[in-house]
Amino acid sequence: MEQNNPGANADSMGAVGEPMRAPWLNGAPTPADALSQSRAHLQVLTYAMPQMVWSTRPDGFHDYYNARWYEFTGVPEGSTDGEEWNGMFHPQDQDRARTRWRRSLTTGEPYEIEYRLRHKSGEYRWTLGRALPVFNDEGAISRWIGTCTDIHDAKMAAEQNELLSRELSHRIKNIFAVISGLIGLSSRHDPSVRGFAKELQERIAALGRAHEFARPHSEASRPALGGSTLKGLLLEIFSPYPAFDAGRIAVVGDDVPVDDRGATPIALVFHELATNAAKYGALTTSDGRVDVEILxxxxxxRITWCEAGGPIIDGEPTRTGFGTRLADMSVAQQLGGLIRREWKPSGLCVEIEVLIDRLSRDL
Known part of the structure; x- marks a missing residue:
């Protein structure tokens, strides 16, 4: 009878006499199996996405596109690998897209750009391209994963809305001009109201500037002075005054968004303040100035208006003018805020406080 040799099958038997199995045969995958499984999961995920998905090596060499890419472009599979992807863009967008992509490859910053991509129909459609780097354990970029999203219809709708907005704005400005012209013509027949008529025309002009500033804008038509913000609006209101060009009207402090909800009352208030300062206050002298601070x-x-360097003020006026009542109505009734005045010998100081969400619907 053969005797058992305990060591005869040491490499093939377990502690209880069963054959030993490699770890991956007991359910633990090999690195190659894990990589293959990960790729399979990625392929299923990217094929299920509605966007076009692509991937590149760290140097930017395109080596993967999902089915959506080929469905959209209609090109043969593999024909846009490497650098051939750039030829799919509109000729006017190719240099811009390549430059932006190279900058991301060099810096590692996320890639985002809008360009026109050639559809299988031959039409160039606006597309939003995005990509993010994938980092390995050492912190180096191992791949780039990107997407292309068809935004053509939304882009065309936005351009149409911009055209309509411009046309509406043009008509509103014409209405302001007609009203101002009617006031001017009417005042010619009654010299006693010419002073009031001129002030009314100036107020209408201020409203026109506020409307142009706060109406919906595209990036191309947006005002250059600060966008649709409180600072930008104030600078727009002050721009016609010579003291502004001379640096004697300063606007400092925080900034907040403003739209047509807050632009009209703010424009009226600060137009009145600037006009009165130019007629009776600090801006009547060459050394006078106005400082506006936003907190x-x-x-x-809180917006603070302080005049200095003008005529000495003896005290609060005994009579309240129309402009003052208009300012109070604008702040209290339209903005639901508070307005306080202090008639210092050195100049008028006005403090206005309103809730931020009364200046813009988006807040």
């Missing part, structure tokens, strides 16, 4: 805190914004 944002606890959901409110």
């Amino acid at each position: 944002r805190a606890n959901g409110s914004v």
Whole structure:
């Protein structure tokens, strides 16, 4: 009878006499199996996505596109590998897209750009391209994963809305001009109202500037002075005054968004303040100045107007003018805020406080 040799099958038997199995045969995958499984999962995920998905090596060499890419472009599979992808863009967008992509490859910053991509129909459609780097354990970029999203219809709708907005704005400005012209013509027949008529025309002009500033804008038509913000609006209102070009009207502090909800009352108030300063206050002298400070805190914004260097003020006026009543109405009734005045010997100081969400619907 053969005797058992305990060591005869040491490499092939377990502790209880069963054959030993390699770890991956017991359910633990090899690195190659894990990589293959990961690729399979990625392929299923990218094929299920509605966007075009692509991937590149760290140097930017395109080596993967999902089915959506080939469905959209209609090109043969593999024909856009490497650098051939750039030829799919509109000729006017190719240099811009290549430059932006190279910058991301060099810096590692996310890639995002809008360009026109050639559809299988031959039409160039606007597309949003995005890509992010994938980092390995050493912190180096191992791949780039990107997407292309067809935004053509949304882009065309936005351009159409911009055209309509411009046309509407043009008509509104014409209405302002007609009203101002009617006031001027009417005042010619009654010299006693010419002074009031001129002031009214100036107020209408201020409203026109506020409307142009706060109406919906595209990136191309947006005002150059600060966008649709409180600072930008104030600078627009002050721009016609010579003291502004001379640097004697300064606007400092925080900034908050403003739209047509807050632009009209703010424009009226600060037009009145600037006009009065130029007629009776600090801006009547060559050394006089106005400092406007904006402070944002606890959901409110406080705007302080302080004049200095003008005629000495004896005290608060005994009579309240129309402009003052208009300013009070604009702040209190339209913005639901508070307005306080202090008639210092050195100049008028006005403090306006309103809730930030009364200046813009988006807040």
